[in-house]
Amino acid sequence: MIELKSPAEIERMRTTGQFIAGILSELGEIAEVGVNLLDLEHHVRNRIRERGAQSCYWDYAPSFGEGPFRNVICLSVNDAVLHGLPHDYLLADGDVLTMDLAxxxxxxxxxxxxxxxxxxxxDEDLRLVRATEEAxxxxIEAARPGNRMGDISAAIEAVATGYGYPINTEFGGHGLGRTMHEDPHVSNKGLAGRGLKLRAGMTLALEPWFARTTDRIVFDPDGWTIRSADGSRTAHSEHTIAITETGPLILTQRLPRLANSTQA
Structure with a gap:
């Protein structure tokens, strides 16, 4: 079942989205060589507590995980791309770090x-990150009333194909609103003009993620962290959006990065 949100409800989601955007911007500045992943986790815990917010991850126990999840952010490094458990690890020069927050x-x-x-x-890591951002x-551009879900999926797939990256279809985007995971599923691969018709009031998390040389994944022994099966590096970009009568609205828009930043 898909719940259409009113403009007022979308604005409430945007309040949450801007809080998340701010934290991710902060983490992008904090994540330097020698910083421990656990320090990033603790920073997010403090920010959530100060705001009086609730983590969507804490105690989360879906069928695909080894629950309950007992962290407030997913931190995935290099060949890890999804659901990475924060752990005692010092970031090294050149590490690719994915930060996922709900x-x-x-x-x-x-x-x-x-x-x-x-x-x-x-350069090859910058290219990979850029591909997920462009996808x-x-x-997002395809998320317009009257289009189909396949138009979103096909647009993401076209970018990946243009860069030469394979696409995994086991995990993708999703609806959200009152809970973190709602209908519908949004694949990163699909056929334009096919699937569910998009309507104003739908709120979706779009999240293209690619590994450089494989579409296969493996799970760590922790039961959560997902890695590329061949050890190739990975990247992941995600926004929460609302479909409105005038087009897509990004609810988690981040501040522009600093001009001298080396971060993608």
Missing amino acids: VEIDGWVADSARTVIVGTPA LEAG
């Missing part, structure tokens, strides 16, 4: 992810 404020949820490169970026932009 929070609830006053009963409304938003979800966003970004990938940054710590220290000195490698996200393309998917």
Whole structure:
């Protein structure tokens, strides 16, 4: 069942989304060589507590995980791309770090992810991150009333194909609003003109994620962290959007990055 949100409800989701955007911007500045992933986790815990918000991850126990999840952010490094458990790890020069955060404020949820490169970026890693960002932009542009879900999926797929990256279809985007995961599923691969018709009031998390040389994944022994099956590096970009009568509205829009930043 898909719940259409009113303009007022969308604004409440945007309040949550802007809080998440601010945290991800902060983490992008904090994530430097030598910083421990647990320090990033604790920073987010403090920010959530100060705001009086609720983590969508804490105690989350879906069928695909080894629940309950007992962290407030997913931190995935290099070949890890989804659901990474924060752990005692010091970031190294050139690490590719994906940060994925979902929070609830006053009963409304938003979800966003970004990938940054710590220290000195490698060209091939910058290219991979850029591909996910461009795919996200393309998917958002296709999220208009009267289009079909397949138009979003096909737009994301076209960018990945253009860069030469394979696409995994086991995990993708999703609806959200009062809870973190709602209908519908949004695949990162699909056929234009096919699938569910898009309507104003739908709120979606679009999240293209790619591994450089494989579409296969493996789980860590922790039961959560998902990695590329061949160890190739990965990247992930995600925004929560609302479909409105005039087009897509990004609810988790981040501040522009600093001009001298090396982060993607």
